[in-house]
Amino acid sequence: MKIIGLIIAVLTGALLIYGTVDFPEWADPASPASTHLSPHFIEKTMEETSVPNIVTAVLADYRGYDTMFETTVIFAAGVVCFFLLRILKKEGPRQRLYRHALTGMTIRIRDGEKRPSVLDEFERIDTMWTPYDVIIKTVCRLLIPFIQLFALYVIAHGHHSPGGGFQGGVILGASIILLAISQDLRTAIKRMSEKVDAILSPAGVFIYAGTGALCLLLGGNFLDYSALASILHVDPVTARSHGILIVEIGVGVAVMATLIWIYNNVSSAGKYDEGL
């Protein structure tokens, strides 16, 4: 297998390098890639969509259809991970472990035995000793709100600076995943339950596709945001800019929820216990 792999890799590489011989020079301003489509985007974006960040405009408007399916891809991955891994049947655990939050002491309750009525100060764990660290927990707890604030800024400011729905959504998702890593998965799920993930993830894509479908109902083509002008009471160009913002929010919601959903399923192998 090693030799076959080597032969295939060398042959493919040789073909690809042979193909590069006729490429235009790297970073040549006169290359076809820089002279055919991109001048239109660079010179006309401002007057056609009123968005200074050309990447955002091309992403969510000129090629908005690609981006809708980009969001759908990640949603599909979320559903696949859930479909493959999630174990929905509850197996009664033979024992339950609890850790006293203040002293770090672990108590074990065998199956069938009576549970003490006061378990407020205890947290449920899954192995006899689960690592925990006060410093990490506290620092992460402090950081998470700022991370989320920054994520909202990235989404909202995608028109004027690098950023947008996907980047912001990833940061938002990462903040919850950080909570799951620094505490445990159960804490994170308490904050954002499985059902919320599973509803928000299609809902985000729905915002995107629904905006497109709304344009269609208002008489434009699919995803033609200028058709939204009549309900937003603005001129068509500004409507495009607003439309981009709406779909970016949809992308952000979908990406955030789906990334958390994927993380929950993969890290706990579908059991939704304490995870990593």
Add this chain to the structure above:
Amino acid sequence: MPELISTIVAKYNYWIYITLMMIGLYAMIAKNNLVKKIVGMSIFQTAIILFYVSIGAKRGATIPILEHGHGSSHITHAVDYINPLPHVLMLTAIVVAVATLGVALALAVKVYNQYNTLEEDEILTQMREK
């Protein structure tokens, strides 16, 4: 000789990416461990992303965010800004790569739960024994 050097200088970035791609491809075909194959897949996809991003480069140009925003009558020239299209395409490709990675890891977890190993030859031996 000077022509050769100028060709190398003009194209070497593409060659580096192609080499990276082939490293990934080799890992996907030749490695025995399922997760190493996934790592190879990631290298392959990332190399393609680098390849595309380098298409967007333009000498003497800056990032494609217009400095003179709303309300100015400034005329923008295409030569001043790099090509935004490859960046857009690669945002999409990054998402696709992440999604594929997620699904691949989920499948690997499922395989591991079943056979308690990720080495392909050990799995095949277990299958034959059954």
Add this chain to the structure above:
Amino acid sequence: MSQQYPALLVVVPLLAALVICGAGWVNKRLCFPIAVAGLGVAAYSCIGLLLRVLDEGVIVYKLGGWDPPMGIAYYVDHLNGLVLVVVSVVALLNLIASKKSVAQEFPDKIGPFYALYVLMVTGLLGIVVTGDAFNLYVLLEIASLTGYGLLAMGEDRAPLAALNYLYMGTIGACFYLLGVGYLYIITGSLNMVDIARILPSLYQSKAVLGAFMICMVGVWLKMAFFPLHAWLPNAYTYASSAASSLIAPLVTKVMIYVMIRLILTVFTPEFAFNILAVSEPIVWLAVIAIVMGAILALGERNLKKMLTYIIIAEVGYMVGGAWLGNRVGMTGAILHIVNDALMTLCLFLVVGNIVHKVKGYAFEDLKGLFRKMPFTMCAFVVGALSIIGVPPTCGFFSKWYLISGAIQAGHYAFMVALLFSSLVNVVLFFRIIEIAFFEPFTDHHAHGHDHQPEPIDEAPLTMLVPLWIVAAALVIVGIYTGDIVNNIIQFAIPEGII
């Protein structure tokens, strides 16, 4: 509203998938009707679109209202109009047919299953309808990712098979993406029609050659063309019956459509057939694919796996037919996309019914099935006759075009391979019919029964009716082959190909 058919046929299933995913948390019984409604609207739009194309010619739909090549556009012509109808109808019929087996196999995950099912169909329809090379890649990944998920839920060996499929599929998709990148570097465009307009001045460029080769290899990986087929048999065999009877008829066929689209629209036939001297070796590869598929199928003692090897041989038919480089061969290849989708669907639905009732698909499980499941097995015979190529079933006609094309091109090896594989199919299917007809039924799954003559234990009507519609379609499409070729496929092939 008919102006919006091109958008509806992708958007409605997408929205349906999203709603299903949410509805699965509320009430599981809502999922199936929503899926049927979504795919029903899609099928209706596809048929309406095809009728409009027949009237008006090529339809261009600009997404977002942007003119191509700035934005993404759909180009619907006779070729993808036809394939769209096939994909949507096959998916809808299979959805209805597999309702019972889905409820049996995934009792607690009906919501995600239907969401993935409908998403996959969205992806496949999107691949067929799009006119943008990069958009095709994104939709290809949607169809693939959902496909990996659907195929991985099944028997014990399914996850590993699906993971191997994922590796190969990702390599294939990445190669395609790389090919598009090469094209973009030298043309600066992603729109297929625009690329085709720019390419003629670049035919001698080595980059075009590289792009062409890498795209082709990528597409071949995805369609399991012979040396690259290793992932297919296991992935399809161990999957659940609902998933395999969706994916087996559609994915390989859609990828063949992509290959034909690349030849006809993007790289243009002039480049593919005349400037590159690769037709001959590719047809030879197809010959090897057909022969190897047939031989490997002979070695199987397992109905479902045998069918997967037949698919590999059929892929060889279509690739070979497309690369013969003449009009008759191309007609045969396009017609065979339609026919093979229907034939494969018919046979996999039969397997689904057998699995539903007998819980197995090895040859030993088939004994006495003609008495136990007469209606299912009659449909099986129709499907088998069609795969063998007996008139008036549709399989005969596409094979006829392929063989005429081979003779016209003077490629007798391809003709011999086609005849050889037909003979092998005769052996394969009559062996099964013999087992199912003559050997007595042995029930090794339920031992409590008295030994009475086997009672008729047919699959439920929801499984039988779609199966019989497909079986009838095999004959009807066969009878109307002339009309399909003269009114649709004729216009799908550019004038340049004689």
